[in-house]
Amino acid sequence: MVIDIHAHIYTDDMAPKAIASVKRRMGVRVPGLGTASDLKDSMAKAGVERSIILPLAPLPKHVRPANDFFLSAADVDGLVPFGAIHPFQGDLEEELDRLFASGVRGVKAVPFLQGFYPDDPRCDRLYEAVAERGMVLLLHAGKVPEDLPEFFGTPDRFARMAKRHPDLVVVLAHLGGWEMWSSVREYLIPAEENVYFDTAYISPSLTMEEACDLIRDIGADRVLFGTDYPWTDQAEEIEFVEGMDLSAREKRLILSENAKKILFR
Template sequence: MIIDFHAHIYPPPVAAKILPAARRKLKVEVPGSGAPQDLLGHMSRSGIARSILLPLAKGREDVSRLNDWILSVSGEGLIPFGAIHPFMENLEAELDRLDDCGVRGVKIMPLLQEFYPDDKGCERLYEALIKKGMMLVTHTGRDPLEREEVFGTPERFARVVQCYPELKLLLAHLGGMRMWDESRKHLLPAGGNVYFDTAYVSFYLDEMNMADLIQDIGADRVIFGSDYPWEIPGRAVEIIQRLDLSEGEKEAILWKNASILLE
């Protein structure tokens, strides 16, 4: 049983807009369509039992509408997390609504939403999540573009960890996409409620360096993520299976750690 903790699907009009734009601007391949049925097909072919859906709302006004859609298409192994923006007015009410629907966590992306995670204004979000026992999944580090401002650096997230040790935090892309030296410096040794996912890392780290970073973090804190539709889930699974790690470490990454977080 494999659990993919980092997958994205999109409403058809959104997919038709952002996927071609990503191909042009980011100059990356997008092997998936972003449709629920396409993801389910990849899951079936790859032995993935459950995928965590991570919706991302760029604007505050997009949050509730996107959450409505993600809730409507979940099921059949598609587990919804919620979109959120830390500065939206009705943040607590939206978290209440998600919590009432059984949603276990929310996703943010400082790079896209353009905020600093250690900004004092984010404390509403962190404190509300702690109170509800909900998890925060966040993009960390860069993306394929060379941007002037990263926003969600490992150093800034280290401050969040220090200030909010009770926050259940999953740092995507092994703690800092294309910033893994900073991730090691500021986020390790990891402890408490901090976890890391493997999404999209293999495009920038070879298997030896990826395995080394996972062992530095500790396999008990690393969770498999494919980043579908930006990656083929089956390829992402095969990479984890090829890493120079013990079978126990691979099992922890591919499903055991995730199943504990979802209990």
């Protein structure tokens, strides 16, 4: 069994525009089409049983429409939605309750896209509300393949956030900080036990050996498999993990068991 904790989809109309925009701005390879049907085809080819689909909401006004689409895209056979959330939206608790009542067990926030620092005390309302409901918070961590003036979500800020909120279960994407992995080792490996890491989009920047070394330092029991579909190929990302010099048990933890532990309790 394989669970992909980190995948993205768009409406059939928006997917070609989103992918064209990323290709133009970042100049990266995009193997997927970004639609629900293409993701299901990818899952069947790669042997992925469940993909957690993650919405994006740059502004508070985008949260509810994004969540409506992702709830409609939920598939009992494989597509499992997280919700979008913005730390500064007025109806934060109400939207979390709506998502939870619909069976959603996690939400996604993006510091650089939404313009917040993870250790800003104004975000405590979000963290407390997510923890009170027993939900999971997944956060983009580190840089992106684009020249931006600031990335907001840095490992030191996440470490301070986690220390203040030990009851919050948080998954930090891209092994805790894309292209900030020395800071991940410095600040996040000693962080609270409630901090997990996903492997989304690490293969374009880390060799298999480098990624394996970082996962060993973190501990395989805190790492979840993620691909960042459509920006990587799910089958290739499974091969990337399977090829690492890890034990069979460590690979099972990463590919499915850790995700089952925190999401499907």
